Amino acid sequence: MKTLLYTLLIIFAFASGRSFADGPGVGKVSMKEDSQNAKKGWSSMFLEADYSYTRHLGEYEEVWGSSQAATLSFGKKFEKNWMLYFKTGYAKTSEWKDEREGNSMIPVLLGGKYYFDLGTVMPYFAFTNGFNVISQKYDNFGGKTDDMLVKYAWELGAGTYVNFTKNFALNATVSYNSSFYYIDAQMTGFVYSGGLSYFFR
Amino acid sequence: MNLKTCWLITLLTVLLSVTGSVLRANESSGNYFNLPKLSLKEDRGLMQRNAADEFTLTSESGTTARRNYTSLKIAKNSNLSRMNYDEYKDNSSSLKTGKADYFSEKYLKKTVNEHKYWESEKHFGTAVVEMAIVEFIPWAISKWITKPGWANVGWQSWWSNIQKGWEYDGDNFLTNNFAHPYHGNLYFNTARTNGYDFWESMPFSFTGSLLWEYFGEYYRPSFNDWINTSVSGINLGEMTYRVSNLLTDNTTRGSDRVWSEIFGALVNPVRGFNRLISGEATKVHPNTKLFDVPVRIYVDAGMRRIVERGSDFSSDSVSTEGLLGFNLIYGNESYADLNIPFSRFRVWGHVSNGSSKLTDLFSYGWLTGWKLGGKGINKQYFSLNLAYNFMTNPAYEFGGPGVLGLFTLTNKVGEKNFIKSDFGLYAILMGSTSTEYFYGLDGRNYDFGPGPGILLQSSLTNGIWNYLTVNYQGFTIFTMSGSPDSKHYLHNGSISSTLPLNNYFAIGAEFSFYWRNSFYAEPNPDVSRTSPMGRLFFVTKL
Numbered sequence: 163m164k165t166l167l168y169t170l171l172i173i174f175a176f177a178s179g180r181s182f183a184d185g186p187g188v189g190k191v192s193m194k195e196d197s198q199n200a201k202k203g204w205s206s207m208f209l210e211a212d213y214s215y216t217r218h219l220g221e222y223e224e225v226w227g228s229s230q231a232a233t234l235s236f237g238k239k240f241e242k243n244w245m246l247y248f249k250t251g252y253a254k255t256s257e258w259k260d261e262r263e264g265n266s267m268i269p270v271l272l273g274g275k276y277y278f279d280l281g282t283v284m285p286y287f288a289f290t291n292g293f294n295v296i297s298q299k300y301d302n303f304g305g306k307t308d309d310m311l312v313k314y315a316w317e318l319g320a321g322t323y324v325n326f327t328k329n330f331a332l333n334a335t336v337s338y339n340s341s342f343y344y345i346d347a348q349m350t351g352f353v354y355s356g357g358l359s360y361f362f363r
Numbered sequence: 364m365n366l367k368t369c370w371l372i373t374l375l376t377v378l379l380s381v382t383g384s385v386l387r388a389n390e391s392s393g394n395y396f397n398l399p400k401l402s403l404k405e406d407r408g409l410m411q412r413n414a415a416d417e418f419t420l421t422s423e424s425g426t427t428a429r430r431n432y433t434s435l436k437i438a439k440n441s442n443l444s445r446m447n448y449d450e451y452k453d454n455s456s457s458l459k460t461g462k463a464d465y466f467s468e469k470y471l472k473k474t475v476n477e478h479k480y481w482e483s484e485k486h487f488g489t490a491v492v493e494m495a496i497v498e499f500i501p502w503a504i505s506k507w508i509t510k511p512g513w514a515n516v517g518w519q520s521w522w523s524n525i526q527k528g529w530e531y532d533g534d535n536f537l538t539n540n541f542a543h544p545y546h547g548n549l550y551f552n553t554a555r556t557n558g559y560d561f562w563e564s565m566p567f568s569f570t571g572s573l574l575w576e577y578f579g580e581y582y583r584p585s586f587n588d589w590i591n592t593s594v595s596g597i598n599l600g601e602m603t604y605r606v607s608n609l610l611t612d613n614t615t616r617g618s619d620r621v622w623s624e625i626f627g628a629l630v631n632p633v634r635g636f637n638r639l640i641s642g643e644a645t646k647v648h649p650n651t652k653l654f655d656v657p658v659r660i661y662v663d664a665g666m667r668r669i670v671e672r673g674s675d676f677s678s679d680s681v682s683t684e685g686l687l688g689f690n691l692i693y694g695n696e697s698y699a700d701l702n703i704p705f706s707r708f709r710v711w712g713h714v715s716n717g718s719s720k721l722t723d724l725f726s727y728g729w730l731t732g733w734k735l736g737g738k739g740i741n742k743q744y745f746s747l748n749l750a751y752n753f754m755t756n757p758a759y760e761f762g763g764p765g766v767l768g769l770f771t772l773t774n775k776v777g778e779k780n781f782i783k784s785d786f787g788l789y790a791i792l793m794g795s796t797s798t799e800y801f802y803g804l805d806g807r808n809y810d811f812g813p814g815p816g817i818l819l820q821s822s823l824t825n826g827i828w829n830y831l832t833v834n835y836q837g838f839t840i841f842t843m844s845g846s847p848d849s850k851h852y853l854h855n856g857s858i859s860s861t862l863p864l865n866n867y868f869a870i871g872a873e874f875s876f877y878w879r880n881s882f883y884a885e886p887n888p889d890v891s892r893t894s895p896m897g898r899l900f901f902v903t904k905l
Contacts, residue, residue, distance in 0.1 A: 219525065219526040220526035220527050220528070221527075276566075289566075318573075338525070340528040340529060340584075341528075342528075342529065345529075345530055345531075345844075348527060348528030348529055349528070350525065350526055350527065350528040
């Protein structure tokens with residue numbers, strides 16, 4: 163609950179005003195642009211399906227190995243170079259043996275991308291921030307442990323879109339994540355993901 | 364406790380008040396260096412402003428110039444673009460320093476037309492280099508001069524930090540809640556003073572702090588440092604950016620200019636550096652609109668007596684301290700743009716002669732807002748603010764950055780007075796609060812955690828002096844690091860009164876009551892502590 167609260171607060175702080183610019187009077191100028199964008203409605207939205215492989219690090223990797231995930235993102239492109247998006251999915255570690263021992267999670271993330279529109283190719287930097295709902299089962303010296311954890315998660319990376327039709331683009335990202343798990347064994351790792359994006363335009 | 368020091372501070376305040384009044388009285392003669400003519404600006408803002416988007420400026424020679432500050436013009440003509448002399452010439456009298464024909468028409472035209480503001484373009488490369496310098500200087504001092512050990516970084520520590528991820532550190536309260544935000548303010552300003560707006564500068568603060576945590580220290584990256592440095596750094600950074608803009612007067616020359624540049628650079632070193640490399644520190648050119656924002660500054664001094672009563676000890680602990688404080692109110696609710704972050708903010712704090720030298724520091728600045736209704740003095744609006752809290756004294760500690768949603772309403776009472784009330788909800792992102800059961804290696808004796816909070820405040824005021832103020836703040840902090848499985852309920856109520864003796868000087872008294880209920884996991888017993896405090900003070904408006 164604490165982590166959930168924590169995450170929501172941080173997301174709230176981040177998301178509270180990207181649509182407002184700064185500087186004397188500039189806020190109003192940008193607001194006009196924003197309202198123009200708003201009129202476009204769905205035309206600035208995008209949907210993305212990705213597969214990702216995470217090479218975990220440290221003690222988490224020693225216990226649970228690597229993990230694979232399928233994620234779905236839904237977002238909005240703002241004027242200039244910004245995107246805001248929501249991402250969720252399902253991930254499972256490679257040490258999932260059977261019903262008695264394993265670790266899986268559902269990430270619930272909100273993030274932003276800063277992209278460079280070069281035409282066919284759109285490279286970007288991405289930051290996502292949210293929480294992982296972790297389910298884990300293991301034998302604890304004979305006693306079975308079945309935990310549900312909610313932990314703060316964030317991910318920072320770079321990637322690119324390759325537009326191959328007006329609406330479809332391929333997406334590839336490499337990122338580093340450092341999510342909370344246990345204070346002595348955080349869930350860190352490098353994430354390699356690829357997928358397909360659909361831009362409503 | 365030494366009462367002599369208290370009396371000394373009190374006498375100092377009286378002296379300061381008298382000096383302030385004298386300076387104010389001499390203002391029109393212009394025979395002293397008046398920092399940025401703050402009170403003049405306030406008067407201009409409060410009394411001569413005709414409409415929401417229009418300024419009337421009166422030069423010292425008596426000519427009046429009107430200028431429409433529509434949002435588009437502001438965007439084009441202020442600090443964001445090249446200014447055209449024809450658009451500016453109505454106000455060219457402001458480029459004079461009080462003496463007729465100080466600058467020739469030809470010189471003015473050339474100056475205005477040729478000047479392109481440094482911040483009118485984004486300088487990404489400069490921002491990155493400056494961030495590297497801001498990272499390097501404290502690291503180099505630690506590595507080669509003070510040698511505390513944590514600066515001995517290399518591939519091994521970097522890879523280890525990448526592998527291990529976040530932890531919470533054990534630094535003392537001042538380091539985590541004040542020194543780190545100051546560093547974050549520098550990161551923020553590497554972008555803010557290089558042409559990026561408030562929102563665009565935020566990632567620089569987070570990135571600078573992240574790089575420091577992973578690669579600047581031998582220890583594992585500290586999550587509390589990241590939040591405190593970044594979020595409070597943004598808060599402090601935007602305030603120093605704006606205050607520095609108030610201090611540097613581009614239209615002056617000679618010693619006035621030198622001092623204004625020095626003070627501006629002291630408040631915001633990154634901006635000072637950029638003004639030097641861009642040549643703006645030495646070139647006469649028009650001021651931006653940020654120079655003309657109305658501000659009010661109050662300085663107060665006095666003494667306080669704090670009592671600490673706890674369920675975990677038998678006798679009370681009493682401390683008496685001398686205090687010196689300030690209160691800066693930037694912008695004016697009447698016409699500050701609700702959509703421009705920090706177009707209005709308030710920052711106030713105190714230093715004491717007790718064990719904690721910096722004893723309290725608070726601020727909040729609005730990120731965005733919505734006017735809900737009303738007109739004239741009777742109005743209501745909702746604002747979303749970035750808040751900063753720092754309180755440390757012999758009885759308790761509390762601090763942390765947060766987001767504050769504030770519903771404000773004002774109601775006219777009589778001819779000149781009104782009641783201003785605030786109802787707010789806090790989201791504390793990284794609260795720090797005293798605890799009985801945690802002691803870190805590096806002096807940390809408090810818990811970390813997020814939590815919600817509430818603010819209720821009401822003042823009877825004439826817009827300058829708050830005759831009577833009633834305030835309550837309550838927080839719940841869920842411990843993420845420190846005493847395991849604990850939570851803290853914090854309450855702070857106060858009532859204060861100010862009696863103005865003239866326009867610039869007042870005396871006042873405050874009584875406050877701080878109450879902490881901490882609930883710990885077994886076998887540690889829960890603790891309840893109360894800290895009543897009384898304060899007497901003098902306050903002067905500069």
